[in-house]
Amino acid sequence: MSIQWFPGHMNSARRKAAESMEKVDMVIEVVDARLPQASCNPMIEQLRNARQRPCLKILNKTDMADPVATQAWIDYYNSQKGVTAVALSCKKPSDVARVPKLAIQVAPHRGTALKPLRMMIMGIPNVGKSTLMNALLKKRVAAVGDEPAVTKTQQRLYLGNNMVLTDTPGMLWPKIEHPSDGLMLAASHAVGSNALIEEEVATFLADLLLQRYPQLLKARYGFNTEGMDGVAVVEGVAAKRGFRLKGGEYDFEKAAHTFLQDYRSGALGRISLETPQSRAELLATYQST
Numbered sequence: 001m002s003i004q005w006f007p008g009h010m011n012s013a014r015r016k017a018a019e020s021m022e023k024v025d026m027v028i029e030v031v032d033a034r035l036p037q038a039s040c041n042p043m044i045e046q047l048r049n050a051r052q053r054p055c056l057k058i059l060n061k062t063d064m065a066d067p068v069a070t071q072a073w074i075d076y077y078n079s080q081k082g083v084t085a086v087a088l089s090c091k092k093p094s095d096v097a098r099v100p101k102l103a104i105q106v107a108p109h110r111g112t113a114l115k116p117l118r119m120m121i122m123g124i125p126n127v128g129k130s131t132l133m134n135a136l137l138k139k140r141v142a143a144v145g146d147e148p149a150v151t152k153t154q155q156r157l158y159l160g161n162n163m164v165l166t167d168t169p170g171m172l173w174p175k176i177e178h179p180s181d182g183l184m185l186a187a188s189h190a191v192g193s194n195a196l197i198e199e200e201v202a203t204f205l206a207d208l209l210l211q212r213y214p215q216l217l218k219a220r221y222g223f224n225t226e227g228m229d230g231v232a233v234v235e236g237v238a239a240k241r242g243f244r245l246k247g248g249e250y251d252f253e254k255a256a257h258t259f260l261q262d263y264r265s266g267a268l269g270r271i272s273l274e275t276p277q278s279r280a281e282l283l284a285t286y287q288s289t
């Protein structure tokens, strides 16, 4: 299975993003700290580089991510030209309060009455753009939702301290370069999902957790994970929760949903789906095939 978006969306998003990029001094790119590369659209970097716009890269939802992996990503991004990376929880007011100062540091030539700092928040759906914007403005100006594509209307927002924020076209669809990117996004609910793909996504997530966080599976469900595969984990959730169909067999669909909910709600613990190292390994696999 591979999860993809229509190229038509991509082209019009690219055009709008390129137009907006001309009118701003810097970009605040929001990604999901649990899957920073899978939740970023490389188009943002291409457009920024073409216009030489610096970037404050916010690894958001850091409260749900593995702190060790997050630190590795921060180091990784901070070594890139024109990028300042920071891990935040945009739900935390004290974290958001740091953003204006960081933005000025990224573009120190702006932020005066004569040359206000013009900023644009960008990112794929569901990474927390609206949450950040609302928190920056300290009031609700954009719809916050758990489904993609809630940020639609064009707005110019004055933040004070000679800072201006544009919120359109902040939204770009994810560019899913590898099937595992789609699965990671679906697991984190950054793309719409349905019951059919939930079973595959849950099995993928279970396999990943078996490799990287077996202790969290043990802590949550009491599994001895030795010899288990992803399917066995989801079946184990069905067994633990008593999810059975009329004939007595496991209700895999219900278990898959519950397992994904446990991950998305944070009940399983702080989990990062990728690290700079796992990303490099993934790319090496694709290059060698």
Ligand code: GDP
Pocket (backbone or CB within 6 Å): 060, 061, 062, 063, 064, 088, 089, 090, 091, 092, 123, 124, 125, 126, 127, 128, 129, 130, 131, 132, 143, 144, 145, 146, 147, 148, 149, 150, 151
């Ligand atoms: P947008 O589509 O990029 O504008 O994303 P939203 O701002 O609508 O946020 C998507 C979901 O992520 C919402 O359910 C938010 O409550 C949640 N969210 C945003 N920021 C954080 C955060 O720092 N931590 C956690 N745990 N959830 C967050």
